[in-house]
Amino acid sequence: MNPRESNRRNFLKNGAALAGLAMGTAASALPAAAESAPDIDELHKYGERSHLVKSVRIGSINNPERRLKDEPVAFGLKSPLQDQAGMITPSSLHFIVSHGYEPPDIDPQEHRFLIHGMVDRPLIFTVDELKRLPSVSRFHFIECHGNSSPGGPGGPERKSVAATPQDTHGFTSCSLWTGVPLSLLLKEAGVQKGATWITAEGSDASKHSKSIPIGKALDDALVAYGMNGEPIRPEQGFPLRLVTPGWQGINNVKWLHRIQVVDEPYMAMMETSRYPSVKLDGKSRWFEFELGPKSVITRPSGGQRLPAQGYYEISGLAWSGGGAIRRVEISADGGKTWKDAQLHDPIAKKAHTRFTAPWNWNGEEAVLQSRCTDDQGTVQPTVAEVAKLWGADVDYLRKTSAIVGDFNAIQPWKVNRDGSVQNAIF
Amino acid sequence: MRFSRLLAGGIAFLACHAALAQTPSYTGVGRAPTKEEIQSMDISAGPDGKGLPAGQGTAKEGAPIFAAKCAVCHGANAEGAKIGPRLTGGQAEIDSLKTMQPVRTVGGYWPYATSVWDYINRAMPRGNAGTLTPNEVYALTAFILSKSNIVKEDDVMDAKTLPKVQMPNRNGFVPPRYQDVVDEHKRGCKQGVCP
Numbered sequence: 001m002n003p004r005e006s007n008r009r010n011f012l013k014n015g016a017a018l019a020g021l022a023m024g025t026a027a028s029a030l031p032a033a034a035e036s037a038p039d040i041d042e043l044h045k046y047g048e049r050s051h052l053v054k055s056v057r058i059g060s061i062n063n064p065e066r067r068l069k070d071e072p073v074a075f076g077l078k079s080p081l082q083d084q085a086g087m088i089t090p091s092s093l094h095f096i097v098s099h100g101y102e103p104p105d106i107d108p109q110e111h112r113f114l115i116h117g118m119v120d121r122p123l124i125f126t127v128d129e130l131k132r133l134p135s136v137s138r139f140h141f142i143e144c145h146g147n148s149s150p151g152g153p154g155g156p157e158r159k160s161v162a163a164t165p166q167d168t169h170g171f172t173s174c175s176l177w178t179g180v181p182l183s184l185l186l187k188e189a190g191v192q193k194g195a196t197w198i199t200a201e202g203s204d205a206s207k208h209s210k211s212i213p214i215g216k217a218l219d220d221a222l223v224a225y226g227m228n229g230e231p232i233r234p235e236q237g238f239p240l241r242l243v244t245p246g247w248q249g250i251n252n253v254k255w256l257h258r259i260q261v262v263d264e265p266y267m268a269m270m271e272t273s274r275y276p277s278v279k280l281d282g283k284s285r286w287f288e289f290e291l292g293p294k295s296v297i298t299r300p301s302g303g304q305r306l307p308a309q310g311y312y313e314i315s316g317l318a319w320s321g322g323g324a325i326r327r328v329e330i331s332a333d334g335g336k337t338w339k340d341a342q343l344h345d346p347i348a349k350k351a352h353t354r355f356t357a358p359w360n361w362n363g364e365e366a367v368l369q370s371r372c373t374d375d376q377g378t379v380q381p382t383v384a385e386v387a388k389l390w391g392a393d394v395d396y397l398r399k400t401s402a403i404v405g406d407f408n409a410i411q412p413w414k415v416n417r418d419g420s421v422q423n424a425i426f
Numbered sequence: 427m428r429f430s431r432l433l434a435g436g437i438a439f440l441a442c443h444a445a446l447a448q449t450p451s452y453t454g455v456g457r458a459p460t461k462e463e464i465q466s467m468d469i470s471a472g473p474d475g476k477g478l479p480a481g482q483g484t485a486k487e488g489a490p491i492f493a494a495k496c497a498v499c500h501g502a503n504a505e506g507a508k509i510g511p512r513l514t515g516g517q518a519e520i521d522s523l524k525t526m527q528p529v530r531t532v533g534g535y536w537p538y539a540t541s542v543w544d545y546i547n548r549a550m551p552r553g554n555a556g557t558l559t560p561n562e563v564y565a566l567t568a569f570i571l572s573k574s575n576i577v578k579e580d581d582v583m584d585a586k587t588l589p590k591v592q593m594p595n596r597n598g599f600v601p602p603r604y605q606d607v608v609d610e611h612k613r614g615c616k617q618g619v620c621p
Contacts, residue, residue: 264605
């Protein structure tokens with residue numbers, strides 16, 4: 001029995017015990033209840049959502065049918081964007097991309113974080129020591145570079161007309177991350193002249209290693225221990241995660257235990273064999289980092305059905321690795337005309353931003369889409385514009401089996417006359 | 427007398443200030459690791475051979491190790507099986523990169539031989555990572571490279587020879603030199619340009 005089921009059963013058991021008390025059968029019911037059920041007060045110590053709320057991550061765990069072509073066991077779970085309110089992703093629903101390994105079970109008292117290499121003073125910290133240092137809390141999204149890609153292992157479900165925002169864009173999530181700026185730790189250690197990169201390493205079974213330019217390490221990277229007001233969850237890197245705001249998910253090293261300051265990228269497995277983008281000329285672009293501006297309407301969206309004509313609020317999420325979202329425009333006529341949506345606080349750098357716009361459905365066919373602009377002035381591209389960047393045509397994007405990394409094209413949802421909403425990416 | 431005391435104080439202050447600039451600002455938080463602590467965690471090997479330990483191995487020596495510890499997932503000849511991906515490759519796989527079904531394998535895609543050593547050493551065998559000796563890792567790296575005809579069966583792989591191995595797809599990356607990744611913030615193909 002998993003812990004969740006266990007909690008539910010206890011809840012039911014205790015509910016029965018309470019019902020017994022309420023009926024005045026305490027004398028006979030109490031001994032039995034005391035035997036089988038834990039203290040009723042235990043129930044309220046750690047909250048659970050209503051048992052009627054069913055929103056969950058979907059994906060493939062240890063499913064050989066859906067493994068990556070060149071990977072033993074894919075482990076990818078998409079977040080249900082269409083069910084989320086505001087701009088924070090509940091930690092329990094944050095997307096997961098692992099590469100076939102379960103999260104390690106780490107005792108935070110035993111965990112150590114080492115900074116070494118080209119530094120004047122190598123340093124080793126406990127988690128508690130890191131918590132003594134000046135901290136910051138910042139909203140940031142983390143997104144897999146393959147999120148919303150038409151190709152790759154999730155391609156068919158992403159392109160399906162029945163796709164929901166979870167199917168199309170579920171590999172992004174946004175949290176309030178709390179931790180120590182990596183720049184502070186590196187200054188403590190004293191970065192030596194000539195240092196140009198760092199390698200960040202996790203303590204998972206495959207000791208994931210990622211090379212990151214020192215500029216990012218000294219800019220806004222965080223050694224995070226907190227996520228949405230609680231310790232980072234095991235599947236998100238407990239007890240420490242490197243957060244590299246706005247950069248491809250692979251850089252946000254979970255279970256962080258070592259940073260080595262070096263003078264070149266170390267060409268680890270993921271950064272040389274899995275994450276470079278293979279273009280049609282056969283060349284691979286490697287060390288792509290920053291994710292471009294992207295947005296998706298989460299309501300109304302694919303898989304939903306509008307029950308009747310009338311008022312609907314269009315709501316969605318926009319984000320950019322380049323900075324804060326400055327503007328989101330909405331079109332309900334397939335891109336012929338656009339209107340500004342309202343952006344909702346908090347509007348943070350490199351974070352999901354919630355947008356809304358009023359809309360009256362007149363019962364006719366409509367195509368809803370959103371287009372965002374970040375504070376660098378970069379505008380979310382159309383599918384045709386993304387194809388151009390790849391030196392390909394739209395047909396290539398539709399048919400390729402390769403992951404199209406950083407695919408940030410505008411996402412259209414088609415509303416049919418019967419109120420059904422479907423994916424209209426191609 | 428008074429002047430010299432002031433001067434001495436001033437010098438002491440300056441000395442103290444200079445020392446402060448060179449020592450950590452947050453005293454008592456974190457400590458210097460021992461050499462042994464660093465050595466036990468420092469497993470990374472770079473493309474020019476930095477971090478590669480002493481030891482050596484050949485494909486011949488690697489064959490029985492591969493058969494015993496790797497073939498169950500990757501197949502007897504590293505051709506790939508249900509659990510483990512294919513590790514061999516050559517021109518046909520490099521040509522596949524121009525198609526809609528690109529195949530990425532160690533032999534036909536990976537740009538550096540040191541990455542093979544580094545990944546075996548840190549992550550393999552699955553479930554028992556960290557149990558291979560440096561000699562075994564060199565021998566397994568040599569075995570995998572020999573299956574793609576990148577090295578010969580008797581070529582000795584060690585900290586000096588491994589970084590010199592030319593991988594078939596080494597020139598398949600843009601920019602060819604990582605040193606030319608100058609502005610990482612513009613790497614994401616935006617505003618009509620792929621820098």
